[in-house]
Amino acid sequence: MTRNPHRRTAIGSSAIPRYREIYESLRQKIVLGQWPPGHRLPSEHELARSFGCARMTIGKALGALADQRLVTRRRRAGTVVNAPRPQESVLEIHDIEAELLAAGVSYAYQSLERRVRRANTADAATLGVPPGTPVLALTGLHRAGGRPHALEERLINLQAVPEARAERFADISPGRWLLRRIPWTEAEHQIGALNADAAIARRLAIRRNTACLTIERNTWRDQQRITHVRVIYPCDQHRLVARFRYGPA
Amino acid sequence: MTRNPHRRTAIGSSAIPRYREIYESLRQKIVLGQWPPGHRLPSEHELARSFGCARMTIGKALGALADQRLVTRRRRAGTVVNAPRPQESVLEIHDIEAELLAAGVSYAYQSLERRVRRANTADAATLGVPPGTPVLALTGLHRAGGRPHALEERLINLQAVPEARAERFADISPGRWLLRRIPWTEAEHQIGALNADAAIARRLAIRRNTACLTIERNTWRDQQRITHVRVIYPCDQHRLVARFRYGPA
DNA sequence: AATCATAATATGCCTAGACATATTCAGAAA
DNA sequence: TTTCTGAATATGTCTAGGCATATTATGATT
Numbered sequence: 001m002t003r004n005p006h007r008r009t010a011i012g013s014s015a016i017p018r019y020r021e022i023y024e025s026l027r028q029k030i031v032l033g034q035w036p037p038g039h040r041l042p043s044e045h046e047l048a049r050s051f052g053c054a055r056m057t058i059g060k061a062l063g064a065l066a067d068q069r070l071v072t073r074r075r076r077a078g079t080v081v082n083a084p085r086p087q088e089s090v091l092e093i094h095d096i097e098a099e100l101l102a103a104g105v106s107y108a109y110q111s112l113e114r115r116v117r118r119a120n121t122a123d124a125a126t127l128g129v130p131p132g133t134p135v136l137a138l139t140g141l142h143r144a145g146g147r148p149h150a151l152e153e154r155l156i157n158l159q160a161v162p163e164a165r166a167e168r169f170a171d172i173s174p175g176r177w178l179l180r181r182i183p184w185t186e187a188e189h190q191i192g193a194l195n196a197d198a199a200i201a202r203r204l205a206i207r208r209n210t211a212c213l214t215i216e217r218n219t220w221r222d223q224q225r226i227t228h229v230r231v232i233y234p235c236d237q238h239r240l241v242a243r244f245r246y247g248p249a
Numbered sequence: 250m251t252r253n254p255h256r257r258t259a260i261g262s263s264a265i266p267r268y269r270e271i272y273e274s275l276r277q278k279i280v281l282g283q284w285p286p287g288h289r290l291p292s293e294h295e296l297a298r299s300f301g302c303a304r305m306t307i308g309k310a311l312g313a314l315a316d317q318r319l320v321t322r323r324r325r326a327g328t329v330v331n332a333p334r335p336q337e338s339v340l341e342i343h344d345i346e347a348e349l350l351a352a353g354v355s356y357a358y359q360s361l362e363r364r365v366r367r368a369n370t371a372d373a374a375t376l377g378v379p380p381g382t383p384v385l386a387l388t389g390l391h392r393a394g395g396r397p398h399a400l401e402e403r404l405i406n407l408q409a410v411p412e413a414r415a416e417r418f419a420d421i422s423p424g425r426w427l428l429r430r431i432p433w434t435e436a437e438h439q440i441g442a443l444n445a446d447a448a449i450a451r452r453l454a455i456r457r458n459t460a461c462l463t464i465e466r467n468t469w470r471d472q473q474r475i476t477h478v479r480v481i482y483p484c485d486q487h488r489l490v491a492r493f494r495y496g497p498a
Numbered sequence: 499a500a501t502c503a504t505a506a507t508a509t510g511c512c513t514a515g516a517c518a519t520a521t522t523c524a525g526a527a528a
Numbered sequence: 529t530t531t532c533t534g535a536a537t538a539t540g541t542c543t544a545g546g547c548a549t550a551t552t553a554t555g556a557t558t
Contacts, residue, residue, distance in 0.1 A: 043537080056512075076538050077521060078538060211442040213442040241440075268542090305542075
């Protein structure tokens with residue numbers, strides 16, 4: 001092992017890597033408007049020369065900019081600054097239990113209904129399985145500090161999760177149970193609002209017609225539907241927060 | 250330029266790159282449970298040997314897995330499979346106008362109120378600026394197919410966006426106007442639900458107490474607050490959809 | 499048994515060079 | 529003028545090797 005004859009400067013001596021520095025430097029030019037949308041960046045070769053590093057290091061920095069959607073890269077066409085991105089944000093849908101415990105509030109799950117049945121047409125439509133597929137239908141209440149916090153209506157595909165048939169879900173949240181048993185590969189959320197009907201109002205101990213936030217979630221494991229859940233929060237009990245930053249992930 | 254003496258197989262001959270194949274192969278092992286959470290992956294050297302490629306190619310694949318939060322990598326400790334991630338999803342908050350036009354519905358913005366004032370305490374709190382800062386307060390209606398679609402209440406920091414003072418916003422949506430003028434670097438969304446009060450109901454032509462979905466958005470440009478907006482959708486007019494997939498971005 | 503210094507190890511980052519491929523551009527042919 | 533063809537170019541991917549650094553394991557010393 002001989003000493004690398006090509007090395008010019010010590011690497012790793014500084015805490016922040018070179019490609020990050022370069023990334024930051026280029027990012028500044030873009031977000032501060034010095035390079036407006038449509039502007040074409042210098043080629044990798046030129047940047048490598050001007051920054052005094054190998055082309056691959058530039059490639060890594062430009063790749064990171066592309067990951068962040070700040071630029072578009074095309075062969076021969078070069079690297080071009082994007083128009084400001086459409087509003088897009090990372091939404092974290094937290095585990096209700098973890099969230100409440102973190103806030104120092106007591107938490108409990110209470111099962112209200114549990115039925116195994118063959119999917120009727122409604123089940124088949126919401127869960128996306130053929131009618132007749134065995135499903136587990138659960139209704140439960142999440143309680144925070146003793147008071148009703150959210151109502152959960154869930155369908156589980158027993159073909160995908162046969163172990164669920166033996167589980168009572170009397171006081172453990174099916175969300176948690178599933179999360180640590182069945183890895184999901186794809187999820188879709190739909191967020192909406194509804195006026196509480198009589199049944200919902202009674203169970204959540206709120207007035208009829210109170211606005212509620214609803215979150216519907218479908219999860220898949222490699223094409224196969226695992227579960228569908230609708231969680232209903234009274235409007236004063238929950239907000240979703242999503243935050244996005246340009247820049248270092 | 251001599252032919253690379255090290256090359257063993259043609260690259261680029263196949264449409265999918267080697268590191269993606271490797272990424273996929275490793276990802277399968279994880280999401281299908283063959284490598285459970287906590288399992289330590291073989292070292293880069295071992296993987297390079299078994300896949301018959303350079304260590305850097307393995308590094309790229311493992312780096313992608315780490316970006317997806319499927320694994321955690323630490324020096325000397327190695328690469329370890331993560332516990333299933335907390336529910337986290339990319340939420341796209343679309344431009345209302347673009348969304349409606351894409352759906353083939355006519356769109357119009359109608360200004361209802363426009364006032365320039367020095368921020369009162371309420372303005373200061375919502376926009377996060379010192380009281381007295383000049384702000385532009387706008388109220389407007391998004392119409393789809395002639396009917397009210399969403400109500401928008403907005404505050405713009407005139408210190409950050411002085412050009413807005415000259416703009417009437419009579420029939421162009423301030424969201425669009427801002428988006429293409431002021432690049433934002435950070436955004437926060439809060440999603441909730443509310444019962445329409447009399448004023449909201451009148452403007453949206455819905456019944457009082459109808460549940461509405463609200464989206465509040467704050468945007469920053471490098472520490473500086475740009476705007477705060479609250480958009481109110483009747484519950485039957487809008488849903489937010491967020492989708493997440495493990496795997497290739 | 500507990501503490502500390504040292505060696506081993508796995509990742510992190512980098513280089514210089516090479517081939518592959520998509521896309522654009524200029525010039526030739528129709 | 530239009531269409532086609534080949535050259536030029538910028539990115540995409542890969543290799544083989546090297547140094548840097550964090551962390552763990554080991555062994556020596558107290």
